[in-house]
Amino acid sequence: MQSLVISIMGKDKPGLVDSLAKCVYKHQGNWQGSSFAHMVSMFTGFVEVHVDEDEKQNLIDALDGITDLSVQSVAVASSTDAHATTLTVDVMGNDKTGIVQELTSVLNQFNLNILTFASHCESAPNWGSLIFKAKAEIGVPEDFDDDALQGALEALANDLVVDITAKR
Template sequence: MQSLVISIMGKDKPGLVDALAKCIYKHQGNWQGSSFAHMAGMFTGFVEVHVAAEEKEALVTALDAIKDLSVQSVAVAASQESNTTKLTVDVMGNDKTGIVQELTSVLNQFNLNILTFASHCESAPNWGSLIFKAKAEIAVPENFDDRALQDALEALANDLVVDISATR
């Protein structure tokens, strides 16, 4: 079996995921996991698929032919779970230009790998401004000092609330 990571993007409309799923099924692909999102009228995401080596090229060709969808696929080696600890970092504060760059810069200073990252802004009716919220899952070495990370993140702004918890 060959492992493929498939990324998709297209103008959002009903049936995009179904078209992808039908194509994968037709080529005897086994859908392992996925993540999709709708943003600014576009639909995007990625899927990990296991497919027999003899079906790989036909699947990639069929994926490329899906109408109204930009598709890319990359063959990857089977993933190996590492023994690193995973932490979930929740951040909330007033929105400002550069906040994501500041957060990721701190994570990079600690040499941490971001496994997932999701963010959005929402209205804060009582304040008349936007609130930024982000959630990241990060891989950290064993015996990592998460208090030092929390202090560094909270130092970015006096209104930033940071919650760090172990991920199971």
Template structure:
């Protein structure tokens, strides 16, 4: 079995995920997991599929033939599981230009791997401005000092609220 990670992007319309799922099914692929999102009129996401070696290229060719959808498939090897701890980092504060760069820079300074990252802005009616919210799942080595990470993130701005919890 070959593991493929398939990324897709296209103008949002009904049936995009169904077209992808039918294509995977037709080539005896086993849908392992996926994440999709709608943003600014576009639909994007990725899927991990296990497929027999002899079906890999036919599946990739069939995916490339889906109209109105940009598709990229990358074969990946099944790596060894790592013994890292996962933490969830929730951040909330006033929105400002560069906030994502500042957050990711701190994570990089601690040499941490971002596994998932989501963010959005929402209206803060009482303040008349936008509130930035982000959630990241990060891999950290055993015995990692999450207090030092929290201090470094909170030092970015006096209004930044940071909550770090162990992922179970």
């Protein structure tokens, strides 16, 4: 079996994921996992599929033929890159330009790998401004100092609330 990572993007409308799923099924692909999102009338996401080596190119060609979607696929070797420890980092504070860059810069300074990252802004009740919220899952070494990371993130702004939860 060959692992294939498929990314998609297109103007959102009903049936996009179904078109992708039918294509994968038709070529005997096994849908391993996926993540999709809707943002500003666009639909995007990615899927990991396992497919027999002799069906891989047929599946790739069929994916390229799906209308209404921009599709890219990359064959990858199976990964056993499981982190012994992951941290979930929840961040909330007043929205400002550059906040994502500041957060990711701190994570990079600690040489941490971002496994997932999701963020959004929402109206702050009674304040009339936007609140920034982010959630990241990061892979860390077993002996990582969570407190040092929390301190570095909280030092970015006096209104930033950071909650770190370890999954060992």
